Amino acid sequence: MIKNDKYRELKVLHQNKPKILMVDDRDENLLALERLLEDLPVLLYKANSGNEALKLTLHHNFALALLDIQMPDMDGYELAEILRQEEKTANLPFIFISAIYTDSANIFKGYRKGAFSYITKPFEPEVLLSKVRFFIDKYRQELELNIKSEELQRSNEELESFSYSVSHDLRAPLRAIDGYASILLEDYYDKLDDDGQRFLSIVKDEATRMGNLIDDLLSFSRLNRKEQIIEPVDMKKLADHVMDKIRDAHKGLNINYNCSSLHEVCGDKSLLQQVWVNLLGNAVKYRAADQEPKINVTSKLDKATEQVVFSVEDKGVGFNTKYADKLFGVFQRLHRDDEFEGTGIGLALVRRIVNRHGGDVWAESELGKGSTFYFSLPILKQQITSNNHA
Known part of the structure; x- marks a missing residue:
């Protein structure tokens, strides 16, 4: 979670004047720097030694x-080395x-x-002033960027918490609807006319579909947590394991599955398994009505x-590439519910998982001729080494 104190600190830093540290063992040099910089919108701090500066x-x-x-x-070189080693000052820009x-050699x-930067005396005052102005502007820009980043992250976390809470709270009334619909179907079915029976079956089916949607939405909300x-x-072992589970769920369906040896990656095994579950599951689901699934990995x-x-x-039904940009959005579906059931969250989940691993996901397709889904993950260091030696 975003720490409020970090956000407040950034806001305070941005609202106040930037601070400049001046370090010199001679007071007259510090006074000269102070007079040179006094018209800038900054706060000046003086130190006569490295220890005072630290x-x-x-x-x-x-x-x-x-x-x-x-x-x-402690000379300036030693002070600079210590500043770079400390976490708080590791990125502090300094000018000798x-x-x-x-x-x-010394420069x-x-x-x-x-x-x-490195400035040798005597120097033109405007040279130092221009460099100081540059770093002050850079400092303010970085603060603004960090504040916006914190605000965006906070907004995302609040949205995820809201989605999680709403989805969780919807479970109880949905269970009640499903439960009472089941009771009516079991105990009062023969007392209803044809329309009543059909309407009640629709309520039951829609409650089930809503339950699946809530489950998927909760999975999506939990991902960043x-x-x-x-x-x-x-990855070969993981993909084969997922396909075994899919075959168990589709007994009697002849799935033509070909998976060559796959490269190993570093990642979260359970999350990457979910990627295979969605992509391989879709390859089976979106098959042509008169064809067995053919999948090549x-x-x-x-x-x-x-x-x-x-x-x-x-080699399934494919999709119109005109709408490919919608594929990986939440609740985006390119097929009607009466054609293929689903909630429109699976591919959004795939994209989020792959992005969290530092990769990307995309797809190619042609209507009636099938689709190819791609996802990328960072190469292992040993793969880079072995590839260079090859």
Whole structure:
């Protein structure tokens, strides 16, 4: 969950003036910097040593640090190294300012320590001012981006919680409808005329369909709440296991299933199993009425994107590619309920799972000739190595 204190901290930082840390062991140098920067919309903090600077970073969030190099006890290079090692200041931009270490070797050393810029004295005041303005603008832009990101994440979490609560609360009245409809069918069926029997059967069927929809919606809402357990996954074994379950559920149906050896990936096994459940299940469901399902599963390495691309090809009814962009949206269906039953959440679930693993999902199809669904997942490091040696 989003921590409210983090969001409030970002808002406060954005509302207040950015803070700049100036570090120099000579007061006259600090005073000169202060006078140069005093007209900027910033708060200036002065430190006469590396230790003083480190203490200030414990209590303040700085947008930029201006560091002298030659200082007693701890020079600017050492201070920069410590700043980079601490989590709070690891990304703090800093500029070295030096009148002594002006040779190329020291300048290169400064950049190697993580400096964003290196200014040698004497310098043009406008040069330093322009660099400071740049980092202040960059700091504010990053804050705005982080605030928007936090707001978006909070909105998504609130929407997911709302979906979960609504779906959960719908279960009780739906169970009552289904229960009373079952009682009427069992005890009063013969007392109803033909229309009454038909209407009651429709109520029962629609309650069942609504129950399936709620179950799928709950699964979709729970997905982001589930902590991923990342481990090596044998995708060939996983796909075959899912197909065995599908065959058990469709006894008497001759499913022509061909799965070549598939690349192993790292991911959450239970989530990736759900991907196969939906894609292989759809390949069986959306078959032509007069044909047995024909399914071909493959995988290949894509060097350019460093991803493994899996494909599930069927020879089913296909779909109009004009509406392909709707496939992976929640409640989006390209076939009527009286043609193929479903809730329109399965492929949205596939996309969310694959996206959470750092991959993508897409599809190709032609009406009456079948479809091919693709999804990509990051390549294992050993696959990259072995592929380079091949």
